[in-house]
Amino acid sequence: AQTVTQSQxxxxxxxxxxxxxSCTYDxxxxxxxxxxxxxxxxxxxxxxxxxxxxxQQNATENRFSVNFQKAAKSxxxxxxxxxxxxxxxxxxxxxxxxxxxxxxxxxxGTRLQVTL
Amino acid sequence: xxxxxxTPKFRVLKTGQSMTLLCAQDMNHEYMYWYRQDPGMGLRLIxxxxxxxxxxxxxxxxxxxxxRLKKQNFLLGLESAAPSQTSVYFCASSQRxxxxxxxxxxxxxx
Numbered sequence: 001a002q003t004v005t006q007s008q009x010x011x012x013x014x015x016x017x018x019x020x021x022s023c024t025y026d027x028x029x030x031x032x033x034x035x036x037x038x039x040x041x042x043x044x045x046x047x048x049x050x051x052x053x054x055x056q057q058n059a060t061e062n063r064f065s066v067n068f069q070k071a072a073k074s075x076x077x078x079x080x081x082x083x084x085x086x087x088x089x090x091x092x093x094x095x096x097x098x099x100x101x102x103x104x105x106x107x108x109g110t111r112l113q114v115t116l
Numbered sequence: 117x118x119x120x121x122x123t124p125k126f127r128v129l130k131t132g133q134s135m136t137l138l139c140a141q142d143m144n145h146e147y148m149y150w151y152r153q154d155p156g157m158g159l160r161l162i163x164x165x166x167x168x169x170x171x172x173x174x175x176x177x178x179x180x181x182x183x184r185l186k187k188q189n190f191l192l193g194l195e196s197a198a199p200s201q202t203s204v205y206f207c208a209s210s211q212r213x214x215x216x217x218x219x220x221x222x223x224x225x226x
Contacts, residue, residue: 045217101147102213106158
Protein backbone atom coordinates (compact mmCIF):
# COMPACT_ATOMS: atom_id res chain seq x y z
CA ALA A 1 0.00 0.00 0.00
CA GLN A 2 1.09 3.54 -0.68
CA THR A 3 1.47 6.19 2.01
CA VAL A 4 1.87 9.96 1.77
CA THR A 5 3.36 12.03 4.58
CA GLN A 6 3.18 15.78 5.05
CA SER A 7 5.20 16.68 8.11
CA GLN A 8 4.30 20.40 8.27
CA UNK A 9 0.79 20.86 9.71
CA UNK A 10 0.96 24.65 9.38
CA UNK A 11 3.15 27.19 7.64
CA UNK A 12 3.16 30.93 7.25
CA UNK A 13 4.70 33.16 4.60
CA UNK A 14 4.65 36.85 3.89
CA UNK A 15 3.12 38.15 0.73
CA UNK A 16 5.55 38.15 -2.24
CA UNK A 17 7.91 35.70 -0.50
CA UNK A 18 8.62 32.08 -1.47
CA UNK A 19 7.53 29.07 0.53
CA UNK A 20 8.17 25.34 0.14
CA UNK A 21 5.79 22.65 1.34
CA SER A 22 7.19 19.17 1.94
CA CYS A 23 5.79 15.79 0.98
CA THR A 24 7.28 12.32 1.13
CA TYR A 25 5.70 9.09 -0.04
CA ASP A 26 6.31 5.40 0.07
CA UNK A 27 5.67 2.98 -2.75
CA UNK A 28 7.24 -0.07 -4.35
CA UNK A 29 5.94 0.93 -7.79
CA UNK A 30 8.16 2.50 -10.41
CA UNK A 31 5.53 4.41 -12.33
CA UNK A 32 2.94 6.62 -10.67
CA UNK A 33 1.51 10.14 -10.47
CA UNK A 34 1.95 12.77 -7.78
CA UNK A 35 -0.31 15.76 -7.22
CA UNK A 36 -0.69 18.87 -5.15
CA UNK A 37 -4.25 19.96 -4.41
CA UNK A 38 -5.29 23.26 -2.90
CA UNK A 39 -8.35 23.57 -0.67
CA UNK A 40 -9.29 27.18 0.12
CA UNK A 41 -11.90 28.07 2.73
CA UNK A 42 -14.56 27.51 0.07
CA UNK A 43 -13.78 23.79 0.51
CA UNK A 44 -13.34 23.22 -3.23
CA UNK A 45 -10.50 20.84 -4.15
CA UNK A 46 -8.37 22.47 -6.83
CA UNK A 47 -5.57 20.70 -8.69
CA UNK A 48 -2.44 22.84 -8.48
CA UNK A 49 0.16 20.70 -10.21
CA UNK A 50 0.78 17.15 -11.41
CA UNK A 51 3.98 15.13 -11.88
CA UNK A 52 4.44 11.85 -13.73
CA UNK A 53 7.11 9.71 -12.09
CA UNK A 54 8.73 8.63 -15.35
CA UNK A 55 9.41 12.27 -16.28
CA GLN A 56 12.63 13.60 -14.79
CA GLN A 57 11.77 17.22 -15.48
CA ASN A 58 10.05 18.97 -12.60
CA ALA A 59 6.55 20.22 -13.34
CA THR A 60 5.79 23.95 -13.22
CA GLU A 61 2.54 25.90 -13.38
CA ASN A 62 3.06 29.66 -13.28
CA ARG A 63 4.14 30.48 -9.69
CA PHE A 64 3.97 26.85 -8.60
CA SER A 65 6.76 24.35 -9.13
CA VAL A 66 7.79 21.03 -7.68
CA ASN A 67 11.05 19.44 -6.67
CA PHE A 68 10.60 15.77 -7.48
CA GLN A 69 13.30 13.50 -6.06
CA LYS A 70 12.32 9.98 -7.08
CA ALA A 71 15.11 8.14 -5.30
CA ALA A 72 14.38 9.99 -2.07
CA LYS A 73 10.60 9.65 -2.63
CA SER A 74 10.19 13.35 -2.05
CA UNK A 75 7.79 15.74 -3.79
CA UNK A 76 7.90 19.30 -2.48
CA UNK A 77 5.84 22.26 -3.71
CA UNK A 78 7.38 25.69 -4.11
CA UNK A 79 5.12 28.72 -4.28
CA UNK A 80 6.88 31.84 -5.54
CA UNK A 81 5.66 35.41 -5.10
CA UNK A 82 3.04 34.27 -2.57
CA UNK A 83 -0.34 35.97 -2.76
CA UNK A 84 -3.11 36.33 -0.19
CA UNK A 85 -5.25 34.06 -2.37
CA UNK A 86 -2.77 31.25 -1.82
CA UNK A 87 -4.01 30.92 1.77
CA UNK A 88 -5.43 27.40 1.91
CA UNK A 89 -4.89 23.80 2.90
CA UNK A 90 -2.50 22.02 0.55
CA UNK A 91 -2.68 18.28 0.08
CA UNK A 92 -0.09 16.05 -1.53
CA UNK A 93 -1.53 12.97 -3.24
CA UNK A 94 -0.37 9.82 -5.01
CA UNK A 95 -1.97 7.54 -7.60
CA UNK A 96 -0.93 4.62 -9.72
CA UNK A 97 -1.09 4.87 -13.52
CA UNK A 98 -4.46 4.97 -15.24
CA UNK A 99 -5.94 2.01 -17.02
CA UNK A 100 -8.20 1.69 -14.06
CA UNK A 101 -9.67 4.09 -11.53
CA UNK A 102 -7.23 6.73 -10.31
CA UNK A 103 -7.56 6.10 -6.59
CA UNK A 104 -5.78 8.92 -4.82
CA UNK A 105 -3.96 8.49 -1.53
CA UNK A 106 -3.75 11.83 0.28
CA UNK A 107 -1.44 13.23 2.89
CA UNK A 108 -2.84 14.94 5.97
CA GLY A 109 -2.35 18.41 4.55
CA THR A 110 -0.43 21.60 5.31
CA ARG A 111 -2.31 24.74 6.25
CA LEU A 112 -0.64 27.73 4.58
CA GLN A 113 -1.29 31.26 5.77
CA VAL A 114 -0.11 34.14 3.61
CA THR A 115 0.27 37.37 5.58
CA LEU A 116 0.74 41.01 4.66
CA UNK B 117 -20.25 24.15 -16.94
CA UNK B 118 -21.55 22.10 -14.00
CA UNK B 119 -18.77 19.48 -13.72
CA UNK B 120 -19.44 17.47 -10.56
CA UNK B 121 -22.49 18.39 -8.52
CA UNK B 122 -23.23 17.11 -5.03
CA THR B 123 -26.52 17.34 -3.18
CA PRO B 124 -27.23 18.24 -0.47
CA LYS B 125 -24.47 20.64 0.65
CA PHE B 126 -25.33 20.35 4.34
CA ARG B 127 -27.27 17.83 6.37
CA VAL B 128 -27.85 17.05 10.03
CA LEU B 129 -28.96 13.55 11.01
CA LYS B 130 -29.84 11.85 14.24
CA THR B 131 -28.09 8.60 15.13
CA GLY B 132 -29.79 5.70 13.37
CA GLN B 133 -31.34 7.75 10.56
CA SER B 134 -30.62 6.95 6.94
CA MET B 135 -29.83 9.19 4.01
CA THR B 136 -28.45 9.22 0.49
CA LEU B 137 -25.92 11.63 -0.96
CA LEU B 138 -26.21 12.22 -4.67
CA CYS B 139 -23.34 12.92 -7.04
CA ALA B 140 -23.85 13.84 -10.68
CA GLN B 141 -21.22 14.51 -13.35
CA ASP B 142 -21.77 15.83 -16.86
CA MET B 143 -18.33 15.01 -18.31
CA ASN B 144 -19.11 11.43 -19.38
CA HIS B 145 -16.38 10.12 -17.06
CA GLU B 146 -16.05 6.39 -16.51
CA TYR B 147 -14.70 6.55 -12.98
CA MET B 148 -16.37 8.01 -9.91
CA TYR B 149 -15.36 8.17 -6.27
CA TRP B 150 -16.58 8.99 -2.79
CA TYR B 151 -14.11 10.38 -0.25
CA ARG B 152 -14.53 11.57 3.30
CA GLN B 153 -12.46 14.32 4.89
CA ASP B 154 -11.86 14.46 8.63
CA PRO B 155 -9.74 16.98 10.52
CA GLY B 156 -6.06 16.05 10.51
CA MET B 157 -6.59 13.00 8.30
CA GLY B 158 -6.77 14.25 4.72
CA LEU B 159 -9.21 12.60 2.32
CA ARG B 160 -9.88 8.88 2.47
CA LEU B 161 -11.53 6.78 -0.22
CA ILE B 162 -14.83 5.19 0.78
CA UNK B 163 -16.02 3.52 -2.44
CA UNK B 164 -15.42 3.95 -6.12
CA UNK B 165 -16.84 2.83 -9.45
CA UNK B 166 -15.10 1.96 -12.70
CA UNK B 167 -18.27 2.14 -14.77
CA UNK B 168 -22.02 1.94 -14.85
CA UNK B 169 -23.30 -0.93 -12.73
CA UNK B 170 -19.98 -1.48 -10.94
CA UNK B 171 -18.78 -0.52 -7.48
CA UNK B 172 -15.77 -1.38 -5.32
CA UNK B 173 -14.60 -0.79 -1.77
CA UNK B 174 -12.02 1.79 -0.92
CA UNK B 175 -10.05 2.36 2.25
CA UNK B 176 -12.95 3.04 4.66
CA UNK B 177 -16.12 1.37 3.28
CA UNK B 178 -17.79 0.17 6.49
CA UNK B 179 -21.19 1.71 7.19
CA UNK B 180 -21.68 2.92 3.62
CA UNK B 181 -23.28 1.55 0.48
CA UNK B 182 -23.09 2.88 -3.06
CA UNK B 183 -24.84 2.45 -6.37
CA ARG B 184 -24.08 3.46 -9.94
CA LEU B 185 -27.21 2.70 -11.91
CA LYS B 186 -26.47 5.44 -14.46
CA LYS B 187 -23.06 6.48 -15.72
CA GLN B 188 -23.51 10.07 -14.66
CA ASN B 189 -24.70 9.37 -11.11
CA PHE B 190 -23.01 7.86 -8.07
CA LEU B 191 -25.03 7.54 -4.86
CA LEU B 192 -23.63 7.14 -1.35
CA GLY B 193 -25.97 5.72 1.25
CA LEU B 194 -25.85 5.61 5.03
CA GLU B 195 -28.32 3.02 6.29
CA SER B 196 -27.96 3.76 10.01
CA ALA B 197 -25.96 6.91 10.65
CA ALA B 198 -23.46 7.03 13.52
CA PRO B 199 -21.66 10.00 15.09
CA SER B 200 -18.38 8.63 13.66
CA GLN B 201 -19.76 9.38 10.20
CA THR B 202 -19.78 13.11 10.90
CA SER B 203 -17.50 14.36 8.14
CA VAL B 204 -17.25 16.27 4.89
CA TYR B 205 -17.99 14.02 1.92
CA PHE B 206 -16.53 14.64 -1.51
CA CYS B 207 -17.51 13.07 -4.77
CA ALA B 208 -15.12 13.05 -7.71
CA SER B 209 -14.98 11.77 -11.25
CA SER B 210 -12.19 11.07 -13.72
CA GLN B 211 -11.44 9.70 -17.14
CA ARG B 212 -7.69 9.47 -16.59
CA UNK B 213 -5.48 10.45 -13.66
CA UNK B 214 -6.95 13.92 -13.09
CA UNK B 215 -9.87 13.93 -10.65
CA UNK B 216 -12.60 16.55 -10.72
CA UNK B 217 -14.17 17.15 -7.33
CA UNK B 218 -17.57 18.32 -6.23
CA UNK B 219 -17.89 21.05 -3.61
CA UNK B 220 -18.54 18.65 -0.75
CA UNK B 221 -21.34 17.79 1.68
CA UNK B 222 -21.03 18.65 5.36
CA UNK B 223 -22.78 15.88 7.31
CA UNK B 224 -23.30 16.01 11.05
CA UNK B 225 -24.67 13.03 12.96
CA UNK B 226 -25.94 13.86 16.43
